[in-house]
Amino acid sequence: DIQLTQSPSFLSASVGDRVTITCRASQGISSYLAWYQQKPGKAPKLLIYAASTLQSGVPSRFSGSGSGTEFTLTISSLQPEDFATYYCQQLNSYPFTFGPGTKVDIK
Amino acid sequence: EVQLVESGGGLVQPGGSLRLSCAASGFTFSSYAMSWVRQAPGKGLEWVSAISGSGGSTYYADSVKGRFTISRDNSKNTLYLQMNSLRAEDTAVYYCAKDREVATITEIDYWGQGTLVTVSS
Numbered sequence: 001d002i003q004l005t006q007s008p009s010f011l012s013a014s015v016g017d018r019v020t021i022t023c024r025a026s027q028g029i030s031s032y033l034a035w036y037q038q039k040p041g042k043a044p045k046l047l048i049y050a051a052s053t054l055q056s057g058v059p060s061r062f063s064g065s066g067s068g069t070e071f072t073l074t075i076s077s078l079q080p081e082d083f084a085t086y087y088c089q090q091l092n093s094y095p096f097t098f099g100p101g102t103k104v105d106i107k
Numbered sequence: 108e109v110q111l112v113e114s115g116g117g118l119v120q121p122g123g124s125l126r127l128s129c130a131a132s133g134f135t136f137s138s139y140a141m142s143w144v145r146q147a148p149g150k151g152l153e154w155v156s157a158i159s160g161s162g163g164s165t166y167y168a169d170s171v172k173g174r175f176t177i178s179r180d181n182s183k184n185t186l187y188l189q190m191n192s193l194r195a196e197d198t199a200v201y202y203c204a205k206d207r208e209v210a211t212i213t214e215i216d217y218w219g220q221g222t223l224v225t226v227s228s
Contacts, residue, residue, distance in 0.1 A: 001169065034214035036152075043202055043218035044144075044152065055207075055216065087152050091214055095168045096142075098152040 002026050002090050004099035012107040019075040021102045023088035028068045032092040035064055035073045038101075039084045047086075048073065078104070109133040109217045111203045116222030123193050123226070129186040129203030129219055137161070137181040140206040142215060143188050145199035145224075155201070156188065157212055166212075171197075193226045200224075 003026040013019050023033065031051040036044040046055045048064035051071055061076045075082055083106055088099040115127040127143070142157040156177040157166045165177050176189040186203055200221040207216035 036215075038152070043221060044215075045218075046207065046214060046216050049207065049214045085151075089152075089154070089214065091212075094157075094166045096154045096157065096166075098144075098154060101151045 001095055002029060002093060002097055004088055004090055004097055006086075006088060006099040006102050009100065009102060011102060011104050013078050013104060014107045015078055015080055017078045019078050019082075019104060021073045021086055021104075023066075023071045023073070023099050025069045025071075025090055025092075029090045029092035031067045032090055033064075033066070033071050034089045034091060035062075036087045036089065037082075037084045038087065044087065075104075109205060111205060111217060111219035113201065113203045113219045113222040116201065116224045118225045118227065119193055120228050121194060121226055124189070124191045125193065125224060127188040127190065127201055127203075127222060127224070131184045131186065131203075131205070134205065136179075136184040138209045140212040141179060141186045142204045142206065143177060143186075144202045144204055144215070144218075145197075146202070146221075147196075147199040150199075153199070157206075158186070159212065160210065164212075190224070193224075195226050198224060198226050 033051045035048040038044040052064045085101045085103045110132045112130045143155040158177045174192045178187045202221045203219040204215040205217040
């Protein structure tokens with residue numbers, strides 16, 4: 001099975017900050033990576049798919065990059081509604097594993 | 108509007124069984140693969156199982172293989188997860204989820220509200 005790691009696991013930031021989260025795969029997954037945002041008590045929300053394609057309706061301050069084994073999610077200017085936990089998911093091969101998550105908290 | 112409504116969760120003893128259902132509406136159900144994803148209390152997301160639009164292909168996480176069965180009834184627009192030999196570590200909120208793209212298995216673009224399964228004596 002493909003394992004995903006995320007760094008950092010916890011991030012404290014201020015409104016307006018540029019935030020970068022990294023997701024690493026245990027083996028190459030081409031661009032078969034998605035990013036989700038989850039707020040407490042809510043279902044996850046798709047942000048990015050195919051490593052860098054913005055899902056419809058998602059603000060352009062979110063962007064994704066990478067291929068192979070290393071990927072990043074960037075929030076260009078953190079907004080109050082962005083404080084949440086972020087997960088990556090690989091869709092290269094079954095099982096479609098998720099990363100352990102990165103919690104973005106208010107500094 | 109896409110809607111996914113799970114039901115069937117509850118308290119069950121270790122070794123017991125439970126069947127989850129997910130009623131789908133707002134899209135052509137048979138055209139999309141569907142998945143189950145779970146989240147243990149205070150923990151991260153765990154992909155559990157997926158099924159193709161026709162129901163002909165199914166996939167499972169190692170942690171549930173041989174115990175859980177995913178199925179769908181396209182005439183009823185309903186997804187199921189039959190869970191047998193339940194363990195304490197299966198305690199989680201179970202989400203029903205729709206794949207983003209037609210006719211292939213991809214990332215998830217819609218999620219249900221989740222149903223809580225608690226395995227405890």
